[in-house]
Amino acid sequence: MLKILSKSALALAIVVASSCSDRLTETNVNPNGIDPATANPNLMMPEVMNSAARAYLELGYGDVAGVAQHIQHDGWFSGVNHYDWGPQDWSGWYNMLRNNEFMYKRSVALNYKFHQGVALTMRSFIFGVITDLWGDAPYTSAVKGDQSNELLKPAFDSQEVIYKGIIADLKAASELFGTKDATGYTTGYDLFYAGNPTSWQKFANTLLLRYYMRVSEKMPAEAKAGIEAIYSSGIYIKTQAEDATMAYIGATSGNAWPGAVAFDQEQSNFRRKKPAQAFVNALVSTGDPRLKVWLAPVHVRWVADETLTTDVDKFIRKDGVIQQGVSYLTDVVLLAEVKKGTKYTRHYNPKLYKGTLDTGEYVGVPAGLIQPDTYNNNPTPGQTVQNQHVSQLAEIYRGSSGGLLKARLASSAEASFILAEAALKGWSVGTAQANYNAGVKNSLETWGVGSQYDAFIAKPGVAFNNTLAQVMEQKWLANWTMATEAWFDYRRTGLPALKAGPASAEPVVAVRFNYGDNEVNFNRTNADAAINKLEVTKHSGLRGKNSQWSKPWVLQGTNKPW
Known part of the structure; x- marks a missing residue:
């Protein structure tokens, strides 16, 4: 009996082994995994867009909205109201860059010009947020840890290098979009512009306007030439319908508008x-x-x-x-x-x-x-x-979603106000008044009150008075939920003249985020080199150089905002 069972078991084993051998390739492939060699860049695009848009909105509707004095909190308020910040981690932004780099490489391999342009635009947007918030950061050696162990602790590039790289990438993206080639795009994967290269080119050029103006005090000749060229091309966001926005799904707290009461029973947020x-x-x-x-x-x-x-x-x-x-x-x-x-x-x-x-x-x-x-x-x-x-x-x-509840990455109002400021500098971009009026009108139309523009623009305090203070105040208002831009404009111009409150550790508004513990502890040499390049101010205090009141390169020597 034992011999019979043994022979039966042996026969069964042979059959099973034979069957496994026949299906070996099939059973060793993860059906839910992505093969880097065959990945479709369409599948990566929405993850990059969604992550960047949500994180940007959460800054502009959260802590940074407190710095820009759009909002204040009356509970859990120290970070929003007082700039009481410890080390701030940037890993979320670099995770976006890793996904984006993967998308870019696959787009290049497939010669998909549209996807390459999207990847370069999002790369510029994300790196822009990083350097705007912190200062010097890993850039040329970033997201390359898979290529060399040495790059697991990347060097920090100067803000000057990063901003120049952003500008170069946006120019390249604009040229790619200018071909109108959307080969390889699959409907439904572009969360911003539904696969329209022309709209993306306007977005890329509007980001160029943003970053040229950002460095206008440090690189005035480049900024002037760049902004004039974009204005001359006429290819930038001009109407609210062209704004770079992302709607919220609203099905869960993770894809709903921040603080939606449907997912907060106490409604405390x-x-x-x-x-x-x-x-x-x-x-x-x-x-x-x-x-x-x-x-x-x-x-x-x-x-x-x-x-x-x-x-x-x-x-x-x-x-x-x-x-x-x-x-x-x-x-x-x-x-x-x-x-x-x-x-x-x-x-x-x-x-x-x-x-x-x-x-x-x-x-x-x-x-x-x-x-x-x-x-x-x-x-x-x-x-x-x-x-x-x-x-x-x-x-x-x-609410959770719908209507005006959108993450806005760049807008027609912002572009118009940038051009108004450029005109006040004497640059060839049309008149300051025409651009200012367009900024006000575009913002009112964005928020559904465009019909009141004619009456509003004629009011005292709104009617154009040819001052930078007025342009920057209206731009500050128009940047509601985009308070990151309001903060960065304030740092650059000192306008509007925001004042720190009595509970702030320093009597002036903070100008940057502190480098996080991950960099300081695990990439110490490179982090220290970047920290040592910050300008210590009389407000840096006992925090040392890595302080929210120390000035990065873009502010050094400008006497702004204080």
């Missing part, structure tokens, strides 16, 4: 984000039609009442009737009532009240307060209930 006072004041002062698109009125407005026998009402009023025992209501309740047209107020006696209250319909939080959650006599400090006496962002920003 939305609630803690408040408009900054400087931003609100600029919008209110000119009756800006974008105000109501971006921000919400206060839920409970302060009203001066000299007949009051106490300094402030203890309780709120509903349509003028005091609500005994009710000093506040939750955001959910107030929002529902306000939609019905209910007016909530709270009275105070200006003769008895010892502080200062903002009685405006729209109220922003001043920059860098020590306790921003108490501002404007909030009866509910902390994070459990919203501050009913301060504006929140507009209701659209509670």
Whole structure:
């Protein structure tokens, strides 16, 4: 019996082995893997675009929006309001570059001009963000660790080298797109422009405008010639329909608008984000039609009442009737009532009240307060209930996707304002007024209020006055949700004249991110070389050279922003 079983087992083994041999190639191939030798660059394109767009929006709607004073937080606020930053890691950006490099190599191998152009444009965009934020960085030796162990600890290139490389790559991308050759493109994989080479060429040239102006104080001759050439070509983003944007899917927290309340039961991420006072004041002062698109009125407005026998009402009023025992209501309740047209107020006696209250319909939080959650006599400090006496962002920003909820990488407004600034420098790019007016119009159209342009552009404070300060203020406003550009413009020009708040460790606005621990600890020699090239300022303090108040090359010698 044992012999019979053994012979049967042996026969079965021979059959199985034979079958495995027949299917050996098939079973050793991972059906979910990507073979580098045969990978389709279409499949890599959306990952690069999505990652870059989301990360850029999260900067411009997050910490950097605090630096640029578009927003302030009244909970978990030190990084946003006070620039209280430790070492900041850039690995996410370099991971994007690795994927992008893979896409570029495959595009070259397949001679896909469109995909090569996309890869060069995204490479420039991502490296631009890195050097803008940190300063010197690995560039010529970056994302080449697979080629040599020595390149696992890459040298840092100077900002000058990086910016020049960005400009060269964008020029090359523009030429590729200029061929109109979209060979190899598969419908559905281009998240920005649906495979349109002309639109991509306008995007690449608009980024060229951005980076020429970025280095205009350090490389004025190159910047002038470059911007004039792009203007002369006429190929750049001119209308809001051409903006480089990415919509959100909204199915999960990972692909939804940041802070979407559908994925935040407590709604704390939305609630803690408040408009900054400087931003609100600029919008209110000119009756800006974008105000109501971006921000919400206060839920409970302060009203001066000299007949009051106490300094402030203890309780709120509903349509003028005091609500005994009710000093506040939750955001959910107030929002529902306000939609019905209910007016909530709270009275105070200006003769008895010892502080200062903002009685405006729209109220922003001043920059860098020590306790921003108490501002404007909030009866509910902390994070459990919203501050009913301060504006929140507009209701659209509670959403997950759709409509205006887009990551914007470059815009027609930005391009027009760059040209307005160039015209003020005397460069041959048309008139400063025409470009300025186009910037204002493009921004209003972006946010759905373009019909109010004619009335708005004629208003005092908006009508062109031939000053750089006015151009930069309107550009600062237009960069809502793109606060990275607002910050980098401020660093370069000192405009608008942003002031650090009382809780900031230094009395001036920060100008860079600190190099992260991964570089300092594991690429020490190269990181130290880059840190030693930073300009120590009187605000660098005990942090040493690797400080958010030390100046990188692009600011050195400019006396900007402070």
